[in-house]
Amino acid sequence: MKLFHWLAVLPFVGILIGPVVHNDVYPLILGMPFPLGWIAVWVVLTAVVMAVVYWLDPANREDGQ
Amino acid sequence: MIAALALIGLAALAALLLGVLARAGRVMEIEQWAVGGRGFGWVFVFLLLAGEIYTTFTFLGASGYSYGLGAPAYYILAYGSLAYVIAYFLLPPIWTYAHAHGLHSQPDFFVRKYESPALGALVSIVDLIALVPYLVLQLTGLGIIVTAAGYGVVPKDAAILIGAAIVIAYVMISGIHGSAWTSVAKDILILVVVVFLGLYLPFHLYGGVGSMFEKIAAAKPGFLVFRPSGQSVAWFVSTVLLTALGFFMWPHSFAACYTAREARVFRRNAIILPIYQLILLFVFFVGFAAVLAVPGLKGGATNLALFRLATKEFPPVVVGIIGAAGVFTALVPGSLITMTAAMLLSKNLIGLARPAATGEQTVALAKWLVPVVMLVAVYFTITGSATIVTMLLVGYSFVTQLFPVVVASVMRRNPATAAGAFAGILTGVVVATLLTFTHTTIGTLLPGLPGVIRDLNVGIIALAANVIVLVVVSALTGGFRAAAAAGTA
Numbered sequence: 184m185k186l187f188h189w190l191a192v193l194p195f196v197g198i199l200i201g202p203v204v205h206n207d208v209y210p211l212i213l214g215m216p217f218p219l220g221w222i223a224v225w226v227v228l229t230a231v232v233m234a235v236v237y238w239l240d241p242a243n244r245e246d247g248q
Numbered sequence: 249m250i251a252a253l254a255l256i257g258l259a260a261l262a263a264l265l266l267g268v269l270a271r272a273g274r275v276m277e278i279e280q281w282a283v284g285g286r287g288f289g290w291v292f293v294f295l296l297l298a299g300e301i302y303t304t305f306t307f308l309g310a311s312g313y314s315y316g317l318g319a320p321a322y323y324i325l326a327y328g329s330l331a332y333v334i335a336y337f338l339l340p341p342i343w344t345y346a347h348a349h350g351l352h353s354q355p356d357f358f359v360r361k362y363e364s365p366a367l368g369a370l371v372s373i374v375d376l377i378a379l380v381p382y383l384v385l386q387l388t389g390l391g392i393i394v395t396a397a398g399y400g401v402v403p404k405d406a407a408i409l410i411g412a413a414i415v416i417a418y419v420m421i422s423g424i425h426g427s428a429w430t431s432v433a434k435d436i437l438i439l440v441v442v443v444f445l446g447l448y449l450p451f452h453l454y455g456g457v458g459s460m461f462e463k464i465a466a467a468k469p470g471f472l473v474f475r476p477s478g479q480s481v482a483w484f485v486s487t488v489l490l491t492a493l494g495f496f497m498w499p500h501s502f503a504a505c506y507t508a509r510e511a512r513v514f515r516r517n518a519i520i521l522p523i524y525q526l527i528l529l530f531v532f533f534v535g536f537a538a539v540l541a542v543p544g545l546k547g548g549a550t551n552l553a554l555f556r557l558a559t560k561e562f563p564p565v566v567v568g569i570i571g572a573a574g575v576f577t578a579l580v581p582g583s584l585i586t587m588t589a590a591m592l593l594s595k596n597l598i599g600l601a602r603p604a605a606t607g608e609q610t611v612a613l614a615k616w617l618v619p620v621v622m623l624v625a626v627y628f629t630i631t632g633s634a635t636i637v638t639m640l641l642v643g644y645s646f647v648t649q650l651f652p653v654v655v656a657s658v659m660r661r662n663p664a665t666a667a668g669a670f671a672g673i674l675t676g677v678v679v680a681t682l683l684t685f686t687h688t689t690i691g692t693l694l695p696g697l698p699g700v701i702r703d704l705n706v707g708i709i710a711l712a713a714n715v716i717v718l719v720v721v722s723a724l725t726g727g728f729r730a731a732a733a734a735g736t737a
Contacts, residue, residue, distance in 0.1 A: 194333050198326050202481050208465045208472045214458030216472040219322050229329045230522045237515050
């Protein structure tokens with residue numbers, strides 16, 4: 184595991200912590216109950232984090248496997 | 249009504265044609281039939297891996313779950329995304345190894361890594377016990393969809409038999425190429441249907457997504473958040489983590505990754521698949537829209553929420569299109585599951601008795617096992633055994649037990665031995681079975697503990713027992729010593 188690989192821990196913390204900290208309908212996020220809206224936003228952020236990991240990962244360069 | 253039936257019939261015919269034509273002049277020897285010649289680019293691999301998102305279980309189940317239970321359904325959105333993060337790291341080494349050794353099934357991986365056909369046989373049995381209920385679930389879903397969208401004209405059992413015959417035909421003829429091509433049609437159709445329903449229904453019935461949730465929150469307090477106990481936040485966190493680990497341990501997903509042309513495909517998909525998964529939100533919206541619009545469905549009938557609402561709100565043509573999409577969500581995963589089960593039966597169980605079998609003989613037998621597997625599933629579906637739901641729960645916890653052994657095997661120095669792997673998996677599945685059939689929860693085992701711990705998913709116990717036995721037996725049989733010695737050498 185290289186250092187930047189640990190970025191992949193972020194989605195786990197991000198997705199799971201929302202309902203733990205605030206399990207209430209309001210405030211709505213994008214019209215959705217808070218826990219659902221939080222998860223949805225973090226699903227998008229998961230994609231962003233993984234895009235950064237992909238971009239930093241030398242395994243994905245042209246000559247990589 | 250005629251329009252709806254015609255569209256559903258057309259979908260079935262299209263699936264059959266597409267599935268059969270996918271063969272496209274190829275000779276279906278073992279490499280093509282089982283792993284698509286290991287030449288699939290990112291689109292096919294994406295669709296095969298994403299196939300798991302839109303099975304009948306999610307199409308009917310996710311809308312039914314949000315209709316019936318509310319907040320607990322949110323976990324379905326969370327676990328997939330985390331499974332793809334794990335896949336970024338786990339699938340490339342699995343693919344590389346499978347490619348180098350010409351593997352065809354999930355048990356093949358264990359046989360080669362641990363040099364143990366016995367371990368392969370154990371994994372095959374675990375896989376079969378998990379796969380058959382999953383196939384039954386797809387067929388049950390198909391029956392529900394055709395009956396509901398066809399306004400009850402086609403009897404349930406007839407729909408199941410026709411669906412089974414279609415899958416048998418195109419799996420025998422085209423193998424995994426059939427699954428790949430039909431999944432293209434499935435995902436396009438389902439995408440259009442789900443996004444339309446998920447936006448139209450909340451706006452039409454409630455004036456918007458936000459006001460829909462406000463009205464539900466006012467009518468049913470506590471429905472849109474996790475419960476104080478039982479399906480609580482602790483349940484959510486532990487269930488998401490466990491299901492994310494099990495996700496790619498399903499033998500049909502595991503083996504689908506062998507089809508990729510290169511390892512990078514999985515890393516790229518780890519970026520796109522979470523976004524794709526967001527489409528599930530619209531399935532939830534349909535379920536929630538039904539809460540106040542078609543109240544009163546209980547138990548198994550909650551799975552009908554989507555179709556109840558659709559038949560109430562739309563003309564038969566639209567219901568027919570939804571039904572057509574639903575037919576694909578049953579047939580495509582069904583074909584992948586059937587093929588996987590037939591392959592591992594032929595190669596890793598029956599293959600034990602005839603070690604000299606060539607690839608040609610193995611695939612010939614696998615093709616003839618396709619109708620056998622399917623007919624067993626049809627039998628269970630039509631007799632409607634009540635234990636099937638319990639069996640499915642067992643199935644998910646079963647495949648999760650493979651995770652520690654797979655992770656150990658992709659480490660630079662594998663600390664686990666074949667004996668440790670065998671004992672660990674066996675312990676895990678025995679504990680999981682006992683817990684499921686006795687309806688044990690951590691709360692009933694240890695009532696004195698605080699609520700947060702009592703609500704944890706009970707699957708953690710089976711996995712913990714598995715890991716402990718894996719470590720102890722591996723240590724006793726020299727695993728860790730060998731790994732350490734290799735490390736210092």
